[in-house]
Amino acid sequence: MSTTDTNPELESLLEYIKRNRGFDFKGYKRTSLTRRIKRRMQTIGLENYNEYLDYLEVHPDEFVELFNTILINVTGFFRDPESWEYVASDIIPQIITNKHLSQPIRVWSAGCASGEETYTLAMLLAEALGMEQYTARVKVFATDVDVEALEYARHANYSPKEIQPIPPELVEKYFERVGGRYVVQKELRRGVIFGRHDLVQDAPISRIDLLVCRNTLMYFNSETQAKILDRFHFALHDHGFLFLGKAEMLFTRNHSFTPLDLRRRIFTKVPNGNRRDLLLNITHLNTQQSTPEMVNPMTRIHQAAFEIDPIAQVIVDVHNSLVLANEQARSLFNLNPRDMGRPLQDLEISYRPVELRSRIDQASTNRRSVILKDIEWSITEQESRFFDVHVIPLIDNNGDEFLGVKIIFTDVTRFKHLQNELVHANQELETAYEELQSTNEELETTNEELQSTVEELETTNEELQSTNEELETMNEELQSTNEELHALNEELRQRSDELVQVNTFLESILSGLHSGVAVLNQDLHIQIWNYRAEDLWGVRADEVKSRHFLNLDIGLPVEQLRQPIRACLLGELPYPEVTLQATNRRGRAILCKVCCTPLRG
Known part of the structure; x- marks a missing residue:
């Protein structure tokens, strides 16, 4: 941007x-964000972003509507x-061939929306392995940032229209009609794990x-796409497979993935043997049995070792209360002895330098460590420090009871500075290399022309890719809008049928009434004139509708009804009832009994 x-x-x-x-949309493309947010602003009648920000402060429920507008969940089987x-x-056959029968098969459906593509994956794996092997070996991790979409996916309940693309034999085998x-069968659903996950922020x-x-990467700008692809590269096994949408390419990341089938957007991971290993200090408490006379000295040794460790460490118990912090942590995060035992959410460390509560929940739920790299903390306007944060679940010796988490803050500021200096040194080296190359003027001229041509082609490819992503995004927005209009049209049709x-x-x-009935509005204009009234006075309903009742020229002296009608409209009780001399349509003199009754809404 x-x-x-x-x-x-x-x-x-x-x-x-x-x-x-906690939603970070800064990595999303501004054109798509602007279009979606303005659509929501128009819905509630606001003109600019500042007004909308004020509206969000007063109406926190609006966040849900805004997220549903931004996060377009267009998918399908x-x-x-x-x-x-x-x-x-x-x-899938390659994955199965490369795995021993005792090894698990792990699949990740990122940006799963309402779950259709996740269950598509599950069905194909069950078909390839058989249900027994599928249940024993397969884990399908389905993630998205939209909590409502995840809830819909967990229920695995779809309409007949939604399952139309599925072959009939698979519908018969893996779905139950309710x-x-x-509804997806329980055996297939058992292998799928849904969870909220932010591709930009979460490990x-x-x-x-x-x-x-x-069709998830296309909503992000190129910088954020590169960051997410680095995480995908880390997530995959060596020679693992990456399956993208038809609007997505990997022009900028071809050193990390190589296309297996470019037309179908399937890539394989390029193994990277030079990846920097994280060196994290992990403190383990000695849980072996000791003699009574050795308990106190060993405890003191553990406490002293924890206290003087140069890396900041804190421990949070199962109730999310801060129970321990070593000297480095207390100094770094301005903690004091009174803070021990307080709920973590009451302390600044819970959100600075990074939001910890969701990571603690993730570590306690999955019983796996959560690693956050290169977290920047702005101490002052001029000074920033960088940390690698490691959230480690503490499990008892039997491995079945969760005791809390240990959080380690490793200061990598010096490493970041060295990394920047290395980048600067590489730039200087590249400058020296270019000066050396300039000695051969003819070759340099040729190289520059070729380089210029390559850059033009890359620029053209990037522009075409960006345009393609924008068109795909707009197409999905139009599809979503069309579905909304279709649902609204169906509702109007049902109401029209009910009115008829x-x-x-x-x-x-x-x-069916044996008496003539005329319904008048407040202005005494005729609204309804039933069949018996037509037969009695010889005037059709279409001739009198919307005419003033007192202006009718029929055998009934309507002028004598002015006062009874007015009394009826005023709500006088009992309701007026008069008997008049009249002449019916055959010219016969009759006595006509007229009753006036108000119609109340």
Whole structure:
């Protein structure tokens, strides 16, 4: 995103959303964000971002509507069938062949939305392995940032229209019909694990054999896409597979992934043997049995070792209360003895330098460590420090009771500075190399021309890719809007049918009455004139409708009814009732009894 594209009001709104709800949309493309947010603003009648920010402060429920507007959940079973056929015939058999029968198969469906593609994956794996092997070996991790979409996916309950793309034999095998809808069978659902996960902020799931992330990257800018792809590279096994959407390529990351089938957007991981290993200090308490006279000295040794450790460490118990912090942690985060035993959420360390509560929940739920790299903490306007944060679950010796978490803050500021200096040194080395190359003028000229051509082609490819992503995004927005309009049209049609039924019912009642009935509005204009009134006075309903009742020229002296009608409208009790001399349509003199009754809403 260039500086010229930055809208300060929009950036302030995004910062407010991140600060209050933990959603970081800053890596999303500004064109898509602007379009979706303005659509929501138009719905509630606001003009600018500042007004909308004020509205969010007063109406916190609006966050849900805003997220539902921004996070477009357009997906489907077997979307792009040709690509799924290739996955079923080539990719899944390779994964199974490369695995021992005792080894698990781990698949990650990132940006799963309402779960259709996740269950597509599960069905293909069950078909390839058989249900017994599928249940024993397969784990399908399905993640998304939209909590409502995840809840819908967990229920695995779909309409007949949603399951149309599924082959009938798979519907028969893996779905149960319940009340006109289709529910995924329990055996298939048991292998799928749903959870909220932010691709930009949260640590990736590891040891993945197949990672499916279709038409999700296109909503992010190129910088954020590169960051997410680095996480995907870390998540995959060596030679693991990456399956993207048809609108997504990997022009900028071709050193990390190589295309296996470019047309179907399937890539394989390029193994990286030079990846920097994280060196983390992990403190283990000695839980072996000791003689009584050795308990106190050993405890004191552990306490002293923990206290003087140069790396900041804190321990939080199962109730999310801070129970221990070593000297380095107390100094770094301004903790004092009174803070021991306080709830973590009451302390600044719970959100600075990084939000810890969700990571603690993740570590306690999965019983696995959570590692956060290169977390920047702005101490002052001029000074920033960088940390690697390691959240480690503490399990008792039997491995079945969760005791709390240990959080380690490793200061990597010096490493970051060295890394920047290395980048600067590499730039200087590249400058020296260019000066050396300039000695051969003819070769340099040729190289520059070739380089210029390559850059032009890369620029053209990037522009085409960006345009393609924008078109795909707009197409999904239009699809979402079309579905909303279709649902609204169906509702209007149902209401119209109900109105016709009510009118028919009313007409049948009026036609069955043995007395003439005329319904007047407040201005005494005729609204209803039943069949008996037509037969009595010889005037059809279409001739008198909307005419003033007192202006009718029929055999009934309507002028004598002015006062009874007025008394009826005024609500006088009892309701007026008069008997008049009249002449029916055959010219016969009759006595006509007229009753006036008000109609109340």
